[in-house]
Amino acid sequence: MKSEPQVINNEHDKLPAALAPELDIVLRVNGHDRTITVRPWVTLLDALRGRLDLTGTKKGCDHGQCGACTVLVNGKRINSCLTLAVMQTGNDITTIEGIAQDGMHPMQQAFIDHDAFQCGYCTPGQICSAIGMLNEGHAHTRGDVQELMSGNLCRCGAYTNIVDAIMEVKEAQGNE
Amino acid sequence: MNNFTYIAADTPKQAANIISQNPDAAFIAGGTNLIDLMKENIAKPNQLIDLNKIPGLDEITELPDAGLRLGALARNADTAYHPLVQERYPLLADAILAGASAQLRNMATNGGNLLQRTRCYYFYDIATPCNKREPGSGCAAYDGYNRMNAILGSSEHCVAVFPSDMCVALAALNATVNVSGATGERQIPFNEFHRLPGDTPQLDNNLQHGEIITSIDLPPGGLNKNYSYLKLRDRTSYAFALVSIATAFELKDGLIVDARIALGGVAHKPWRVTEAEEFLKNKQPAKESFTQAATLILKGAVGLKHNAFKIELAKRAIVRNCLTALNPDK
Ligand SMILES: Cc1cc2nc3c(=O)[nH]c(=O)nc-3n(C[C@H](O)[C@H](O)[C@H](O)COP(=O)(O)OP(=O)(O)OC[C@H]3O[C@@H](n4cnc5c(N)ncnc54)[C@H](O)[C@@H]3O)c2cc1C
Ligand code: FES
Ligand code: FES
Numbered sequence: 001m002k003s004e005p006q007v008i009n010n011e012h013d014k015l016p017a018a019l020a021p022e023l024d025i026v027l028r029v030n031g032h033d034r035t036i037t038v039r040p041w042v043t044l045l046d047a048l049r050g051r052l053d054l055t056g057t058k059k060g061c062d063h064g065q066c067g068a069c070t071v072l073v074n075g076k077r078i079n080s081c082l083t084l085a086v087m088q089t090g091n092d093i094t095t096i097e098g099i100a101q102d103g104m105h106p107m108q109q110a111f112i113d114h115d116a117f118q119c120g121y122c123t124p125g126q127i128c129s130a131i132g133m134l135n136e137g138h139a140h141t142r143g144d145v146q147e148l149m150s151g152n153l154c155r156c157g158a159y160t161n162i163v164d165a166i167m168e169v170k171e172a173q174g175n176e
Numbered sequence: 177m178n179n180f181t182y183i184a185a186d187t188p189k190q191a192a193n194i195i196s197q198n199p200d201a202a203f204i205a206g207g208t209n210l211i212d213l214m215k216e217n218i219a220k221p222n223q224l225i226d227l228n229k230i231p232g233l234d235e236i237t238e239l240p241d242a243g244l245r246l247g248a249l250a251r252n253a254d255t256a257y258h259p260l261v262q263e264r265y266p267l268l269a270d271a272i273l274a275g276a277s278a279q280l281r282n283m284a285t286n287g288g289n290l291l292q293r294t295r296c297y298y299f300y301d302i303a304t305p306c307n308k309r310e311p312g313s314g315c316a317a318y319d320g321y322n323r324m325n326a327i328l329g330s331s332e333h334c335v336a337v338f339p340s341d342m343c344v345a346l347a348a349l350n351a352t353v354n355v356s357g358a359t360g361e362r363q364i365p366f367n368e369f370h371r372l373p374g375d376t377p378q379l380d381n382n383l384q385h386g387e388i389i390t391s392i393d394l395p396p397g398g399l400n401k402n403y404s405y406l407k408l409r410d411r412t413s414y415a416f417a418l419v420s421i422a423t424a425f426e427l428k429d430g431l432i433v434d435a436r437i438a439l440g441g442v443a444h445k446p447w448r449v450t451e452a453e454e455f456l457k458n459k460q461p462a463k464e465s466f467t468q469a470a471t472l473i474l475k476g477a478v479g480l481k482h483n484a485f486k487i488e489l490a491k492r493a494i495v496r497n498c499l500t501a502l503n504p505d506k
Binding site for chain 2: 077
């Protein structure tokens with residue numbers, strides 16, 4: 001029989017008795033200023049999904065280990081599960097909902113053309129991460145793409161097609 | 177996460193003043209380690225002091241002696257790809273890029289990297305004893321699943337390893353950590369920054385509560401010709417090291433005039449053995465000498481039930497990485 005785990009480390013007596021006050025903050029998401037009221041511990045990921053109804057960004061592990069929550073902040077990809085909403089004021093946040101300009105973003109189209117997903121759960125994170133990677137400009141070879149996309153896990157194992165899709169967009173950009 | 181208040185600091189001094197008045201406050205930089213630990217109920221600060229809005233702390237600047245100053249708030253990615261780091265300290269760039277993922281490196285800061293906590297499974301599992309998390313409770317890793325744990329410098333109280341890649345290169349490069357506190361500033365040589373567990377494994381390093389890391393200095397002479405960072409792990413990317421090695425040589429007239437070998441993933445701090453480095457000096461670079469140096473570095477290594485393989489793995493990796501450092505471009 002499995003015994004109940006013993007919790008050794010649960011004294012919260014040093015914590016303030018009253019809940020920390022709510023803070024009114026402005027987040028600039030997909031080009032719009034959005035005012036929300038949050039407690040300090042709300043992550044950017046939970047603010048996007050729970051407060052702003054932008055549920056395209058996914059929660060996989062909530063610990064920086066899977067990349068499903070990847071969004072772009074000032075053009076750079078980050079894990080939105082490991083930052084607090086209150087820390088992101090003044091930054092330009094782009095989620096999967098904000099990447100399409102006139103019609104689909106080329107990366108979205110390439111993912112469709114290459115069948116670069118099965119269940120699709122990792123896909124928003126993969127696409128934001130791939131766009132961020134091409135912005136960063138350090139991926140030169142297929143091997144670089146594999147290495148620099150390692151922060152995005154795909155449990156369906158669509159990796160080969162994901163790299164194909166990214167390579168197509170990368171090569172098209174290079175030929176412009 | 178627990179209940180905490182949040183404040184963004186404007187200057188290092190203000191940050192140090194706020195934290196020195198509250199023993200349960202913590203700084204937050206990239207957040208990639210601290211928020212994870214708070215979600216796991218391991219770190220429970222009652223106040224977070226955000227360092228990200230302090231101007232100037234994220235800069236990378238040349239020092240008058242041709243060394244380089246890495247701001248504590250500069251991101252790991254911006255540091256690794258910085259032209260001066262790439263040119264003068266490629267060993268550091270390679271070590272940073274071997275760690276974590278691109279997303280995490282975009283958030284993680286240099287100061288935070290030095291202060292990241294161990295990845296020991298039992299430190300992370302609050303249902304088990306761990307002297308580092310809960311002093312006096314015991315060490316579950318000692319007789320537990322200790323594949324990722326230490327083979328050098330551990331104690332009966334703690335067999336955790338320090339997981340950073342960046343810090344292995346910083347140790348090899350003789351970096352210095354610049355620290356500022358409410359009572360003034362001080363410099364800590366890199367090899368004295370982190371500490372061995374002994375009977376106080378709850379202390380990872382010699383930074384005091386109330387002190388803030390402002391920058392890390394690299395001395396001139398980045399050993400940028402003969403160097404190599406090798407990281408061995410259970411998958412090729414996005415995994416912590418079983419063993420990692422930063423190696424750099426300065427060669428003159430066919431002889432080794434300076435040798436640096438630092439190991440990661442094997443101890444509670446980046447592991448360097450002066451005796452082995454001295455042994456290599458004024459010798460021709462040859463496999464036989466590298467093998468002898470590897471034996472000196474692993475002297476006193478103790479294997480636990482699941483990690484004894486790391487002793488032989490580390491020895492072979494040292495030799496291989498010394499050979500790679502002779503021809504880094506191949
Ligand atoms: C899934 C995953 C995989 C990873 N893989 C690797 C890997 O392979 N190799 C590797 O090396 N690392 C790896 N990391 C760890 C990562 O490098 C660290 O989390 C990161 O470097 C911490 O920096 P940060 O700025 O985010 O720190 P934070 O989380 O903000 O802070 C960490 C600690 O440092 C303190 N602190 C931060 N800045 C300062 C300052 N200037 N002065 C004083 N105190 C300060 C904070 O109070 C806190 O205690 C991984 C992390 C994750 C989540
Ligand atoms: S949900 Fe953020 S990395 Fe997995
Ligand atoms: S498509 Fe299912 S996880 Fe990637």
